[in-house]
Amino acid sequence: MAEAIRTEPGYETRDISVRVVTWFAVGLVASTVVIFLVVIGFYRVLESVHPSPDAPSRIALHPHMIAPPPRLQTNETVDLARYEAAEKAKLNTYGWIDKEAGIIHIPIERAMDLITQRGLPTRGPGTQNASGVTPVQMQAQKAAATKP
Numbered sequence: 001m002a003e004a005i006r007t008e009p010g011y012e013t014r015d016i017s018v019r020v021v022t023w024f025a026v027g028l029v030a031s032t033v034v035i036f037l038v039v040i041g042f043y044r045v046l047e048s049v050h051p052s053p054d055a056p057s058r059i060a061l062h063p064h065m066i067a068p069p070p071r072l073q074t075n076e077t078v079d080l081a082r083y084e085a086a087e088k089a090k091l092n093t094y095g096w097i098d099k100e101a102g103i104i105h106i107p108i109e110r111a112m113d114l115i116t117q118r119g120l121p122t123r124g125p126g127t128q129n130a131s132g133v134t135p136v137q138m139q140a141q142k143a144a145a146t147k148p
Contacts (some may be wrong), residue, residue, distance in 0.1 A: 073079055090105065097103040
């Protein structure tokens with residue numbers, strides 16, 4: 001049998017209508033435009049009724065501002081050597097940390113010598129801290145203290 005010549009479209013015509021899909025797409029685009037215009041109009045009404053108390057951004061006022069150049073290290077080796085020298089000076093010299101409170105820093109070698117001579121601080125028997133105050137005494141001090 002010879003094949004019949006097809007005169008029908010190349011898709012199933014009873015499932016979907018091209019005209020309906022086209023009108024739906026046109027309606028979708030038109031409704032998008034209408035919604036866009038309504039939102040813009042609503043924004044302008046609100047902007048005129050409730051103006052912003054803040055000054056406009058300087059970026060908005062001067063859009064052609066030129067950003068400052070980046071602050072790059074020009075000589076990393078010298079910067080690192082300067083940093084290391086400052087850190088070594090802190091570790092190997094005497095100086096004030098807080099003069100009013102009487103807090104100083106001492107060279108690290110001297111601090112290690114003092115720790116080997118005196119030993120590390122230890123807690124007293126039955127205490128929770130190095131102050132020598134027992135937990136019962138701390139509770140009594142807290143109870144006796146006046147509340148602000």
